[in-house]
Amino acid sequence: MNEVYSINGPVIKVKNAKGFKIMEKVFVGKQKLLGEVISISDNFTVIQVYESTTGLQRGEKVYSSGEAISAVLGPGLLGNIFDGIQRPLHTIFENSGAYIKPGTNIPCLDMEKQWDVTFKVSVGEHIRFGQIFAVIQETSLIEHRLLVPKNVSGEIVTVKPNGAYKMEDILIQVKDSNNQLHDLTMVQKWPIKEPRPISKRLPLTIPLVSGQRVIDTLFPIAKGGSAAVPGGFGTGKTMMQHQFAKWCDADIIVYIGCGERGNEMTQTLDEFSELIDPKSNKPLIERTVLIANTSNMPVAAREASIYTGVTIAEYYRDMGYHVALMADSTSRWAEALREISGRLEEMPAEEGFPAYLPSRISQFYERAGYVDTLSERSGSVSIVGAISPQGADFSEPVTQNTKRFVRAFWALDKELAYARHYAAINWNLSYSEYINDLSKWYNKNISTEFLEARQKFITILAEENKLMEIVKLIGKDVLPDDQKLVLEIARVIRVGYLQQNAFHKDDTFVPLEKQLKMMKLILYLERVSQQVLKEGKAFSLLLRTNMFEKVIKVKYEVPNDNLDLFEDYYKMIDEAFSAIK
């Protein structure tokens, strides 16, 4: 019989165990705590427990389940909030009040709920893994496409009529080549640590547009790409993830709060239920799946939360959707690995992290991609992972290893955050390797001017950076007028363009068209200013026209739905500058 032998926090050992498999889901003790087998040796089987082990005794039984820890996939995921091991937090609240008790064993999805099913196949057709056999309107925004589960392929022998069914009702039956019958329902399971298969990977050529200027313009991420947001505490990682979750042009959002604050998840839940998506006029929550494994919930489940989330993301991708996954914070996930590894007394590598940290990080980010699915549609999973480096020092292992596997890096800066320059993305340290692959898209869908303007911005900012070295030593006053102008235009770019107020109704999301118009206006201001200087007029005269301030405030003054107002600014500048005598 398999019994608990030793207990050390979330790690337990079973002596001389029989019949366990690696990564198998097990139930531990009288309370049937959820656990996973993480190593097996001659004497001991080691299990990490996803719930609190307080009160667990030596000698309590450990039960096999025969299967890996899996996500339960089916309608009812959207609009819902789960913990790291996919327990439904709304239901837990209704059943057992404010606190989450260990051993809470309830179905992940509401099995009693009836859904209206429309079938897409008929008797006699052949069908295989990953194909769509029926659809359900899961929320008013999203059609849930039921996919044939793994290991099923063959001829359809029965199909129910369209109508309302419960989750576990048999919808169709498939006979395989061995004449075996498979019953298909609305739900299926998928092991969370195993990537769902695809037909093929496609190049990443379309941006995931977020409406955040510094991202879309300077450091864009592609649909199917991955990005990391490192930053010290309070620099704006969570806000950035929230902004993405609210405004980015994905179909589905999976938001994972991994080892972070409870109130932030409550806020997301409240806000997303109220916020209306401008494109569809529906509450954002209808396209969102929330996973909350807050910092005070069991550590091992933090590790699982990341995998649960990405599995759900892949599932919607396989239906042919563009999914954006936010993971806040991957550092807490890495720390969970470290903690478990420490309790296993594994040989630590850098800073106590296990030697397999890099491979785990890469496996996670590798699950992003733009693909042809098995159902012959295309879909994508994009991943934005926050990193919380110790002491805001980017040389630590999680930041460094993540950098190797993501192609967009948005470095948040304490100094900028202190000055309340948000998004506090440091333009000197950040980068995006997607820009070349996306250039065609920008040229075709926005304008060739977009990337030209972008390049000019980068040049001006770089020049400012150089000049600031001098200014720090001798002050601004001694610079020649043309260099003063560079600094002034750079300030307009920083304050008027890069800085963006998430709490302002127009500034919180800015469409690419407006981004372009803003850039062009700023560059126009630069051009005509240069002309005025060439005519030998003093820089201070330019300043006194107040045009720089006016252009800085364009973001607030020109609403997103009335871009014609930009014309007035050109006139204003011309008039003001021609008045300089």
Add this chain to the structure above:
Amino acid sequence: MNLQYIGLKEINGPLIFLDNVKGIGFEEVVEIRLDNGTVRHGRVVEINGDLVAILVFEGTRDLSLTNTVIKFKGKPMEMGLSKNVLGRVFNGIGNPIDNLGPVYVDEYKDINGEPLNPVSRLYPKNYINTGISSIDGLTTLIRGQKLPIFSGSGMPHNDLAVQIVKQAKLSGEKNEKFAIVFAAMGVTNDVANYFRRSFEEAGVLDNVVMFLNLSNDPIIERLLTPRCALTTAEYLAYKHDMHILVVMTDITAYCEALREFSSSKGEIPGRKGYPGYLYSDLASLFERAGIIKTAKGSVTQIPILTMPNDDITHPIPDLTGYITEGQIVLDRDLHQQGIYPPIGVLPSLSRLMKDGIGAGYTRDDHQALMNQIFASYARVMDARSLASVIGEDELSPADKSYIQFGKQFEKHFISQGYVNREIKDTLDLGWKLLSIFPREELDRTDELILEEHYNHDAAVGAFELDKKSFIKELNKEEI
């Protein structure tokens, strides 16, 4: 049917080990009776086959392998609670030490608490008026928030905490029930007495529950002190609908106790010797702040920590900052200039304020004022560092205006002494100070708001900016 064992197998630091033990639960509490009749308390921290490791909170001094009887209680550590805890004083593990006898117990609660379901939380939105400009104006405290004070040794964090408690109490609504839970960890008797006296002066002593683990008390006990305090706070808030302000000091001493425990257990140390799970452990304290849907009360936390070497990147402030909803950072420079409260406003932050300020809460212009002050004050720092290189006289007129603003801002806004300032006065003062600048410098603010609040002449008068004022100079140069 409590299990009882005589004798020990091994003693190592604060840990004792027992052999041949059966039927013991992980993290169960034990009572250790010495043959001289004294009783200590411990908790099962590891089970390995028949061998059990127990952490002794009062320390293992005087223990031998043969002079103890260990009684397993069959349950985790609990605290006996009722409304009668109000006005009482407990030691670090929750036993009364005020000679008023045992507390009547209405309910026993596991001091470790259980994780709050995020769905059951109510997002905190009501601001607490502390009467302190740099807090109310720039890092507003919200009911149900966890907002620590990051300080350093010798700085007036205790005075600030007391001032917040006193003044916040005044602003509470009349029929709301308010109480303070105070947890001292490793602080001196003087400090504990200072808090006690201050609560007395404020006339709230009957509404204070104190937990004292002082610097000469057993170190490992400190691991329980905040948990007893928070369990009490939750009980009063969620069972009796009270608004509880929890002041915990000094978190640094708590973390040191955790480090000691971890190293005695032979765990692999993380940064600066602190265990790798310091983040999770601190989160299990700080996340116990909040408001829940099923009760009317709230738990607001003001933890105080002293940053070793004033270093904000040290693991204790660093991990705290990653968990709490902002921080109030005290600044040694300001303190040395005699400014009280010496709040370094730039690194200070309140993450919950955005939903608790503005029209209907404080005033419609609050957000704008705050953004502009932060932006302008950040440039003061640049101007100062430039001045330290090239000298103040060589600064451009614009930079001079920042130097001037910085001086007045610190003198009038940050430095306020023990005065209780209305929010309206704080906001008006903020605009008056910003009006020192030429209007163009206020590049973060909407024209409409400036229209209403910008008044340069008033500022010139108020702060006695003389004829040689930088602003005049600025205009002169440009004309």
